[in-house]
Amino acid sequence: MSVDKELSFAVLSGNEFIQGQMDYVAQDENEVILIDFKSDRHAQADQLKTLYARQISIYLRCLHEMIPDKTIHAYLYSFDLDQFIEMTPEAELAAA
Numbered sequence: 001m002s003v004d005k006e007l008s009f010a011v012l013s014g015n016e017f018i019q020g021q022m023d024y025v026a027q028d029e030n031e032v033i034l035i036d037f038k039s040d041r042h043a044q045a046d047q048l049k050t051l052y053a054r055q056i057s058i059y060l061r062c063l064h065e066m067i068p069d070k071t072i073h074a075y076l077y078s079f080d081l082d083q084f085i086e087m088t089p090e091a092e093l094a095a096a
Contacts, residue, residue, distance in 0.1 A: 008020075022059055032070045046082065
């Protein structure tokens, strides 16, 4: 499994140029795992999902452009909650 920390990216998606930095991306032959670390205090998991759904949606769109043939799983990790929070397709759709 390869792991990239603070992965810088630049992607042309349609006619939109997107660049940024993903906290953690790990991949093997079939899957990609994206983790975005969050230090928000006093926020519940559902609040974090709502707050960051658009950001994760953009990251997923870019990863699909960069690595089109793999299944991608996305998570937030909340330091305050000490918890991984799965970002589901429903959260992605809410951000669209």
